Amino acid sequence: IVMTQSPATLSVSPGERATLSCRASQSVANNLAWYQHKPGQAPRLLIYGASTRATGIPARFSGSGSGTEFTLTISSLQSEDFAVYYCQQYKPQYNDWPFTFGPGTRVDLQ
Amino acid sequence: EVQLVESGGGLVQPGGSLRLSCVASGFSFSDYWMTWVRQAPGKGLEWMANINHDGSETKYVDSVKGRFTVSRDNAEDSLYLQMTNLRVEDTAIYYCARDDYGDLPHWGQGILVTVSS
Numbered sequence: 001i002v003m004t005q006s007p008a009t010l011s012v013s014p015g016e017r018a019t020l021s022c023r024a025s026q027s028v029a030n031n032l033a034w035y036q037h038k039p040g041q042a043p044r045l046l047i048y049g050a051s052t053r054a055t056g057i058p059a060r061f062s063g064s065g066s067g068t069e070f071t072l073t074i075s076s077l078q079s080e081d082f083a084v085y086y087c088q089q090y091k092p093q094y095n096d097w098p099f100t101f102g103p104g105t106r107v108d109l110q
Numbered sequence: 111e112v113q114l115v116e117s118g119g120g121l122v123q124p125g126g127s128l129r130l131s132c133v134a135s136g137f138s139f140s141d142y143w144m145t146w147v148r149q150a151p152g153k154g155l156e157w158m159a160n161i162n163h164d165g166s167e168t169k170y171v172d173s174v175k176g177r178f179t180v181s182r183d184n185a186e187d188s189l190y191l192q193m194t195n196l197r198v199e200d201t202a203i204y205y206c207a208r209d210d211y212g213d214l215p216h217w218g219q220g221i222l223v224t225v226s227s
Contacts (some may be wrong), residue, residue, distance in 0.1 A: 033213040042217035090212025
């Protein structure tokens with residue numbers, strides 16, 4: 001399953017809304033997670049099951065979608081939110097197909 | 111507190127081998143699948159391999175099949191990645207992560223592997 005993300009880079013100002021898209025080459029149902037990754041740090045799980053916030057994740061992060069189209073929304077961008085965001089599919093497969101990440105969306109300061 | 115600590119990285123020549131370790135604490139290691147993820151310089155995250163609770167099932171991305179082997183020792187709360195026939199393109203930061211039904215809520219800090227002559 002191939003994951004694509006758009007846009008590659010999103011330039012936003014603090015306080016603005018950011019909308020990130022992720023598309024799967026075939027249906028993954030709701031087996032979709034979102035991660036935030038900053039340089040020098042481990043990736044951080046934000047959303048799993050397409051729409052469930054992970055423990056400790058602020059409410060300004062929300063996920064939606066199912067099947068092949070997914071969205072991560074950051075309602076009001078804070079300075080600490082500038083990072084690269086990845087989606088990952090983990091649809092159970094009865095074969096050797098691996099789980100896969102998308103190529104990422106970089107959210108930077110406008 | 112869940113902790114995952116990787117070790118064993120370093121500089122290796124093309125064609126060489128390296129074994130990464132990941133020691134887990136703060137949770138019942140034997141209850142969870144575990145996953146290896148890597149990030150090459152300037153690139154995105156790449157899901158590499160995972161292993162089930164008792165080590166009887168493994169899955170790999172095509173680029174490492176036949177060269178890398180994931181294993182675990184539940185008595186030692188440890189996960190391993192044996193890497194053989196290393197290539198320059200295997201240069202990356204390697205992360206171990208706890209696998210909660212596919213999503214990855216806990217990660218190690220990562221270990222750098224450099225493949226260069």
